[in-house]
Amino acid sequence: MRVTAAVLDRPGEPLALRDVELGPPRPDEVLVRLSAVGICATDLEFATFFEAPAVLGHEGAGIVERVGDRVTSVAPGDHVALSFTSCGRCRPCLTGSPGYCLRFDALNFSGRRPDGTSAVSLGGTEINAHFLGQSAFADHVVAPERAVVPIGKDADLTLAGPFGCGFQTGAGGVLNVLRPSPGSSIAIFGAGSVGIASVLAAALSGCTTVAVVDLNAERLATAESLGATHGVTGGEGAAEELRSIAPDGFDFVLETTGRADVLRTGVEALAPLGRCGVIGVGPSAEMSFDWRSVLNGRTITGIIGGGAIPQVFVPELLRLHAAGRFPVHEIVERFPFERIGDAVDAAKSGTVGKAVLTF
Numbered sequence: 256m257r258v259t260a261a262v263l264d265r266p267g268e269p270l271a272l273r274d275v276e277l278g279p280p281r282p283d284e285v286l287v288r289l290s291a292v293g294i295c296a297t298d299l300e301f302a303t304f305f306e307a308p309a310v311l312g313h314e315g316a317g318i319v320e321r322v323g324d325r326v327t328s329v330a331p332g333d334h335v336a337l338s339f340t341s342c343g344r345c346r347p348c349l350t351g352s353p354g355y356c357l358r359f360d361a362l363n364f365s366g367r368r369p370d371g372t373s374a375v376s377l378g379g380t381e382i383n384a385h386f387l388g389q390s391a392f393a394d395h396v397v398a399p400e401r402a403v404v405p406i407g408k409d410a411d412l413t414l415a416g417p418f419g420c421g422f423q424t425g426a427g428g429v430l431n432v433l434r435p436s437p438g439s440s441i442a443i444f445g446a447g448s449v450g451i452a453s454v455l456a457a458a459l460s461g462c463t464t465v466a467v468v469d470l471n472a473e474r475l476a477t478a479e480s481l482g483a484t485h486g487v488t489g490g491e492g493a494a495e496e497l498r499s500i501a502p503d504g505f506d507f508v509l510e511t512t513g514r515a516d517v518l519r520t521g522v523e524a525l526a527p528l529g530r531c532g533v534i535g536v537g538p539s540a541e542m543s544f545d546w547r548s549v550l551n552g553r554t555i556t557g558i559i560g561g562g563a564i565p566q567v568f569v570p571e572l573l574r575l576h577a578a579g580r581f582p583v584h585e586i587v588e589r590f591p592f593e594r595i596g597d598a599v600d601a602a603k604s605g606t607v608g609k610a611v612l613t614f
């Protein structure tokens with residue numbers, strides 16, 4: 256079928272709306288008509304180097320149109336959010352950690368199905384797609400069943416997409432991985448959509464000190480309005496300000512900027528035995544620490560997809576949202592799909608918390 260997609264023609268270039276051909280769902284795949292798709296910083300990062308032409312986008316939500324013969328968890332008409340995919344057969348998958356699937360990179364970042372094919376063609380040639388199980392910068396997608404999360408019909412389909420990545424990542428980093436007990440202290444670096452979701456989760460967990468560090472004053476103000484107890488301006492003075500907030504160090508730190516210098520500040524802000532979750536992916540390829548700063552019982556753990564099983568965690572977060580306890584809609588701004596260029600600019604400049612494209 257002909258669908259409209261925002262195609263990355265060359266790394267670093269703006270996405271261009273094009274008619275592409277989308278193949279039918281395979282037996283284990285689902286065809287979804289998207290209602291909306293969020294823009295995640297990971298899309299912007301991959302747009303700088305991903306092998307093009309390609310279709311990115313990985314926060315889709317919509318309505319199932321067709322399912323392959325072997326699909327049992329959804330049927331046409333069901334409402335779904337899309338998330339990352341995983342093999343379902345390896346040890347991490349079988350023990351409830353699909354974000355750490357042994358085939359995660361091949362399945363989510365190779366641009367192809369495992370057999371080397373792509374569901375998306377441009378001018379008769381298959382192009383890279385299947386990004387994080389979906390390639391949702393398109394009005395329809397073909398996704399493997401394991402990337403599909405059934406959600407209730409009462410959930411807003413123009414809000415549900417980012418639950419499959421950004422919101423799940425930030426909230427899961429706190430609720431699934433760090434698991435702070437009530438009364439704990441946490442410092443969150445970066446107040447983008449991931450950072451804000453983690454602020455909300457820290458408040459839900461009963462953290463009594465929630466310090467947020469960012470360079471963007473508006474984002475700090477938003478974080479404070481949503482439960483952060485302290486807004487700290489990033490850069491030079493941040494370490495000292497954090498020391499004045501938690502003189503013995505923070506029990507937990509969550510890093511969402513992808514910067515090695517920020518991560519180092521975060522680790523040094525931990526109390527002995529404190530735990531730092533690393534979520535950000537970005538400018539820095541390496542991290543380095545003073546020997547002593549990790550010798551005193553501190554733990555640094557990478558986190559993918561909020562350590563979540565999307566089919567379990569996304570509906571939980573949507574229930575929290577419906578109950579008014581996870582008000583992520585406060586940071587969402589919607590743009591028609593045709594304005595994807597403006598939405599990307601707004602996401603890059605930080606003038607919106609979470610840009611969502613609607614179809």
Ligand SMILES: NC(=O)c1ccc[n+]([C@@H]2O[C@H](COP(=O)([O-])OP(=O)(O)OC[C@H]3O[C@@H](n4cnc5c(N)ncnc54)[C@H](O)[C@@H]3O)[C@@H](O)[C@H]2O)c1
Binds near residue numbers: 421
């Ligand atoms: N690990 C995963 O599974 C996963 C999933 C989703 C997103 N991510 C990554 O998480 C990160 C956050 O995503 P997002 O959508 O919230 O991005 P974002 O760009 O909206 O937010 C990042 C924030 O960091 C702030 N920042 C930059 N430099 C800083 C500094 N020196 N000090 C303090 N703050 C600084 C920016 O002002 C911005 O507000 C990205 O790197 C993204 O690629 C990882």
Ligand SMILES: [Zn+2]
Binds near residue numbers: 296298313
């Ligand atoms: Zn993402």
Ligand SMILES: [Zn+2]
Binds near residue numbers: 344346348349357358
């Ligand atoms: Zn696996």
